Amino acid sequence: MDWFTSYFLSGKNFEQLAPKFVPHYPTLISKAAGVLSQESVERIQRVFQEGKLKEVVEEIQEALQKSENAPLDVAVVGQSGSGKSSFINALLGLGHEEEGSAHVGVVPTTMKKTPYQHPKYPSVTFWDLPGTGTPNSLPYPCLEIVGDDDYDFFIIISSSRFSSNDALLAQKINEKGMNFYCVRTMVDVELHSEEKSKPISFKKERVLQQIRDDYLAILSNIGVSNPRVFLVSNFHTDKFDFPRLQETLLQDLPVHKRCTFVLQLSNLSDAFIEVKRVILKEKIWLNALKSAALAFIPFMAFFSGFDLPKQEKCLNLYRNYFGLDEPSVKEIAQKLGTSVQEIKSSTKSLDFWLFVKNDSIAAKAMKCAESFCSVNGGLRSSIFQFLKVYFLRLKFINTVADDVKMLLHKTLES
Ligand SMILES: Nc1nc2c(ncn2[C@@H]2O[C@H](COP(=O)(O)OP(=O)(O)OP(=O)(O)O)[C@@H](O)[C@H]2O)c(=O)[nH]1
Ligand SMILES: [Mg+2]
Structure with a gap:
């Protein structure tokens, strides 16, 4: 997790953190694209400074929604x-x-x-x-x-x-x-x-x-x-x-x-796959920041729980974004003159249960949650669940992007 969100989640001084938002944001996005406009980044920094966490949440929510439906x-x-x-x-x-x-x-x-x-x-x-x-x-x-x-x-x-x-x-x-x-x-x-x-x-x-x-x-x-x-x-x-x-x-x-x-870009090159990877990671980060802000607003639900069907849906969505949905996998198999089964066994992102069984994600989430909760004890269990989702989704994106790159290279070679 990036230091900004970690610092935030540990409940330390928001005013001290606020001026760091504008310089921190560009380090998280690709040179080609980011979800927040310059004005939006500045507004978030301002409302942060004023301690108006509800407005931070609203601003991020609006930017995410606008970027999804434009x-x-x-x-x-x-x-x-x-x-x-x-x-x-x-x-x-x-x-x-x-x-x-x-x-x-x-x-x-x-x-x-x-x-x-x-x-x-x-x-x-x-x-x-x-x-x-x-x-x-x-x-x-x-x-x-x-x-x-x-x-x-x-x-x-x-x-x-x-x-x-x-x-x-x-x-x-x-x-x-x-x-x-x-x-x-x-x-x-x-x-x-x-x-x-x-x-x-x-x-x-x-x-x-x-x-x-x-x-x-x-x-x-x-x-x-x-x-x-x-x-x-x-x-x-x-x-x-x-x-x-x-x-x-x-x-x-x-x-x-x-x-x-x-x-909507097709996977023409490594560079496009990377731009997709970074923009999707940025969305995860913005959602995490939004949740972190919610954690400090009284009576607001911080995290709705770890829900397996929801996570599986999310993995499928990422596969769709990267052109690794079922119909695309069939097409790739045809192009490579191999079977869908063969593609499935050469990739890691097509089996949801492999991710869920991976203990390293829960261990990482637990370690992080323990360090945050040294200050804010009450939230320990929900922070742990929230971090589990955060790390799981990052793992989804990285694995799908790596798989699709490997398949792109194979297709180009063939
Ligand atoms: N080799 C080659 N052929 C092309 C390329 N782009 C289009 N064609 C061929 O050129 C012909 C005309 O293409 P269309 O896409 O129908 O052209 P259009 O501009 O939509 O034509 P109208 O609808 O009649 O205005 C078709 O036979 C295409 O297969 C290209 O980049 N390379
Ligand atoms: Mg035409």
Whole structure:
């Protein structure tokens, strides 16, 4: 347990502790994401200082709730056939033929604005907008596409040179002061053609840089001050700029939307798995701090008890966040050409009872509880139960994250 919560739980001087909250918080979160906004962190420190523990609880509770239910709406726009629907499927982690995927085709396919909800996180919606540039496209695509809808950001997709329609879209979105990112799809095809046509002088990095520079020059010519350009292949989401695009989106989002975005990310790399691990650990920490504050508010329930079905549900939720739920395990087994049973025996997080039988968690909780309760004797048993849940949940997250990393490496190797 971190020293801040330990100090708090031991019932020592809150006023002395308060000024340490603002500098302590950033040490607990990843560089990419945290659940509390700067204002929230400062408010918590202030009410702490004033001894208003009920307000500390309320502030944390509100931040956690906001981060859990924040809607995220992303508009995907661009020329017809540029790969918009394929890009949405790549973000959703769905194959083109899977249920719930966006329709993809070799002829103009998306004719009207269509929302695609994330299969696991329904608050995340990708809006597939009709393509520009065909005889049947909208007469004033920019006005109608950019419209008045409240999107969190736009993604302008193109599969070849940045067109005048793309430039117009970029300009309109820019004028509205909204965030947008330019994504060049099908770089796999472009590289293949370049290599075929210039087998002697072909250099992958040089081709990619040329494309990037061309986009940056056009965007800066039309007055975009901080153009963000990403080169991707919708068939290889672990390659090119796809991971960097997701990292950038995450960092640009407002704090309360980051958690939603992180959890819906597929396990593309160790870095994403780590961001998920840290954000989930932060949520455990915030819940612990909230409970610690409750322990010192008269007549407030500090801890509702250690409940096995609740813990099992929690482990399943973490497995879901990390893509280790039953259907995903089946898919991984298929990819690796092995059986679900084989996957289960090579991982540690798929057997709840193994965690519960692990005596080291209870021993750790007991040791900690004894040291806290040297001051506050009355709470000994509930503090012990509370710490057991705290350490158990940390163990859940670390084990699931380690398992998923191991499986990711195996999949990449295969
Ligand atoms: N090789 C390759 N093919 C791609 C990529 N992205 C899309 N495609 C293919 O390009 C074609 C068009 O893709 P769609 O996703 O339907 O394009 P769209 O922009 O949604 O098209 P409309 O709905 O008609 O506007 C399909 O045959 C896709 O399989 C990519 O990154 N690489
Ligand atoms: Mg489409």
